[in-house]
Amino acid sequence: MSDEPTNDGHRFDRLPATAAEREVPGRATREEVVDWWAERFGVNPSLFDGYSFWEKGAGKIWIYNGDAPDGVRIEAIGMTFLRTRQEHWKPTTRAVSRFGSHATRNLVVLDDEEARRFAAGEDQEVERWDGDWGYLIAAHEIAGETEPIGVGLYLHGELRSRVPKGSREELGSLTE
């Protein structure tokens, strides 16, 4: 065993600001997390200025807007935000729901029928998409604005719904 600091699954550790301050191997930095949202979804990094980011559980990043010391051992802080320590980072459904309306790219706006199928957890062909493959934000128009529905995985012309099983719902059509 080395004395190198490691990730402790029972503790919330604040992400280091930059790679220069990283002590735990493999841990994402705050800069990497914010840059990832900027690169992937075009979200302005200033959106996250007031928030802190934490790791508990390997690769699970939490976003928090309250007060807590580094290394705090409690049940939860804020909400789960991003899955790291894997080749393709994945935003959580909840993060996309809360922050995804700020996305300017890799956001696929579904029509009424597609949106209902997506919320029900169905995979579907969306061949008009000519952006990146990988994790997208699926959204629809409701109450006059574009609202994120959840995370979709786009591969080979197919949009796979990543809405968690417990959140899937058969929903109604929206009229204007």
Next chain:
Amino acid sequence: MNPLERYEPLVDDTAAFRAACDRPLPSVVRVNTVKTDRERAVRALEQEGVTFEPVDWHDDLFRLPDRSPGTNWAYFHGWLHGQEEVSVLPGLALDPQPGERVWDACAAPGSKTTQLSAAMDDIGTVVANDNNLGRLSALRHNTERLGVTNVAVTNQDARNFSLKPFAFDAFDRALVDAPCSCEGTCRKNPDVLDEWTLHHVEQVAGIQKGILTRAVQATRPGGTVVYSTCTFAPEENEAVLDHVLEAEDCELVPFDLPLETVPGVTEWDGETYDPSVERAHRVYPHHNDTGGFFCAKLRVGGESDAEAADGETVDEEPAADEEVAA
């Protein structure tokens, strides 16, 4: 015996009281202003053809007479949260402000926790505690679904809650929405009446005294503590306040609620209580066609060290909240 009988001497119209307790309650939802606003929520419900009725004493509440609150787009997006009408009262009484440190001592399943966060614009710290780990998973589900980012969740016995995990030593405000014998929820869950025993009332009153005592101790001088239950039992309401007024440096303060209530009672079953318990509010089902409820507001004694006592700014810097308006 139906326990409601023992409260008949306390109410103005026993027939109306008993009749109201027999009627089921409609589904009610609260608009989650962390993610949307009333106008968008209304528009989404209308676009989907969902029937809803406003609640006249609170702009952000709607009754949904026709269907379960969980099956519409507005709910799916976390814009709505199913919450009984009277359950919003303690949050209104506590009136937490952005940037403050707030303790929700018995927080699961989180309806009131998320209401407090929304009232704070999701800025500041809400420490949501519950001694029941299973019920905490429901709370976590709700905070995530509603997109709340300023809640820290702890699993402690509230009676000897330790602030050690945190870097501060007192809260600005605390909410004790105590475990109780719950007769006030009989319109949702009539089983509570069959399961009622005086022994349980006496037992839970001891727990309530312990939690409220700890909440007063954990709140800074000049801070606010709100005590609420969904029982009519004076043993669990006024008697608990009377005990804490005696044991700790605090006082009951007058406050308004936006619906018809009656004052706390100063005598019950041969006991008399501190006259200031009349400042608490009793909510009876037949007055507003709601569940039953009890709510009291306390000021913790001593000098407050800032002008932060009631609704003034405190020392937190504002954080990013632009997305709320988007």
